[in-house]
Amino acid sequence: MVFNSSDIGAFNDIWVFCEQRNGKLENTDFELISEGRKLADERGSKLIGVLLGHNVKDIAKELGGYGADKIIVCDDPALDVYTTDAYTKVLCDVAMDKKPEVILIGASNIGRDLGPRCAARLHTGLTADCTHLDIDMEKYVDFINTSSTLDLSKTKFKMEDINLKMTRPAFGGHLMATIICPRFRPCMSTVRPGVMKKAEFNQEMADRCEIEVYPVSISQEDIKTKVLDVVKEAKQIIDLIGAEVIVSVGRGIGKNVKEGIELANELAEAFGGGVVGGSRAVVDSGWLSADHQVGQTGKTVHPKVYVALGISGAIQHKAGMQDSELIIAVNKDATAPIFDCADYGITGDLFKVVPMMIEEITNA
Numbered sequence: 001m002v003f004n005s006s007d008i009g010a011f012n013d014i015w016v017f018c019e020q021r022n023g024k025l026e027n028t029d030f031e032l033i034s035e036g037r038k039l040a041d042e043r044g045s046k047l048i049g050v051l052l053g054h055n056v057k058d059i060a061k062e063l064g065g066y067g068a069d070k071i072i073v074c075d076d077p078a079l080d081v082y083t084t085d086a087y088t089k090v091l092c093d094v095a096m097d098k099k100p101e102v103i104l105i106g107a108s109n110i111g112r113d114l115g116p117r118c119a120a121r122l123h124t125g126l127t128a129d130c131t132h133l134d135i136d137m138e139k140y141v142d143f144i145n146t147s148s149t150l151d152l153s154k155t156k157f158k159m160e161d162i163n164l165k166m167t168r169p170a171f172g173g174h175l176m177a178t179i180i181c182p183r184f185r186p187c188m189s190t191v192r193p194g195v196m197k198k199a200e201f202n203q204e205m206a207d208r209c210e211i212e213v214y215p216v217s218i219s220q221e222d223i224k225t226k227v228l229d230v231v232k233e234a235k236q237i238i239d240l241i242g243a244e245v246i247v248s249v250g251r252g253i254g255k256n257v258k259e260g261i262e263l264a265n266e267l268a269e270a271f272g273g274g275v276v277g278g279s280r281a282v283v284d285s286g287w288l289s290a291d292h293q294v295g296q297t298g299k300t301v302h303p304k305v306y307v308a309l310g311i312s313g314a315i316q317h318k319a320g321m322q323d324s325e326l327i328i329a330v331n332k333d334a335t336a337p338i339f340d341c342a343d344y345g346i347t348g349d350l351f352k353v354v355p356m357m358i359e360e361i362t363n364a
């Protein structure tokens, strides 16, 4: 199989690596498919989902209902549980054969492991942890016209080739860096979970979507590790990304941490069942576990209601919650930056304000 990552003109289609665990699709699949659909429509190319696993043909059919033109299924016992070697081998085999222009992978634990391995094996670049993706032909033409380092005579790309702009936070979130991969294909990106809008299921799309079963070729020599056992984490993980209401606490609960967290729980309950999140200050202090953290190094969320209690609103916290539909902030400092992105701001002591909010909501 001939594969040359700098033969730009040979590459087509937008791919999404669809992650599944124990036969269950991950939320990032629906987010990446919706984002991939947008890019494919702008580009005028096909959107293809690639699903690896064992006995996953049924979930491939389900996946087809979210907007991909085709799902490529690689089904093999060696892909039952994720291993770096097996997944890298199979995903790269299919990519070398079919030559996609773009591969999007969720920045989950699996995606962060798989993406760079595949990029290295495919001799291309990867932009990690992207929060925004875009195709911008005009800027691309400007770039190649003005770049002093890019020798056009040595590259084979055409003007109509895609320029995928991959944007991610840099320098501790103080600036957003937009990165392109002009000389090699596929353009690869891992995408931060919870940032892109999710695609909705549609039966007509499911009926239209083509399913291609790709023959997997993998041997024991390809796999250098062996999974002996899979141990599930005993503690309950908070589903911040799927929650409709999140009540987050910050260092402002410091004078009585236990009462602060109880109040946040009660307020979340009063909203009809929300979950409690927290700032990094709260997680670093050990007041809440890491799965509660919202922000740049925590989860990116966009619930219907986000309540920030005693959170100052540092840029790294806002990066994870500012796209929430409705933001309510309680802070005793009227100049706290959290109020800049809040729809409703209450200046006051959270220990006095929150019981009043609970009473109002309960009696409403």
Ligand code: FAD
Residues within 6 Å of the ligand: 172, 173, 249, 250, 251, 252, 253, 254, 278, 279, 280, 281, 282, 293, 294, 295, 296, 297, 298, 299, 309, 310, 311, 312, 313, 314, 315, 316, 317, 320, 330, 331, 332, 333, 336, 348, 349, 350, 351
């Ligand atoms: P503080 O900034 O200390 O704010 C506490 C607030 O509580 C103050 O505004 C105060 O006025 C208010 N307050 C105090 N008492 C009360 C009271 N009784 N009633 C009402 N208000 C009260 N942070 C995140 O949250 N998430 C991240 O993912 C994240 N990632 C980071 C990544 C990097 C690379 C870096 C450098 C930092 C990151 N941070 C992150 C940390 C971030 O910069 C802030 O330090 C952190 O968000 C501050 O948390 P806080 O708002 O709870 O605490």
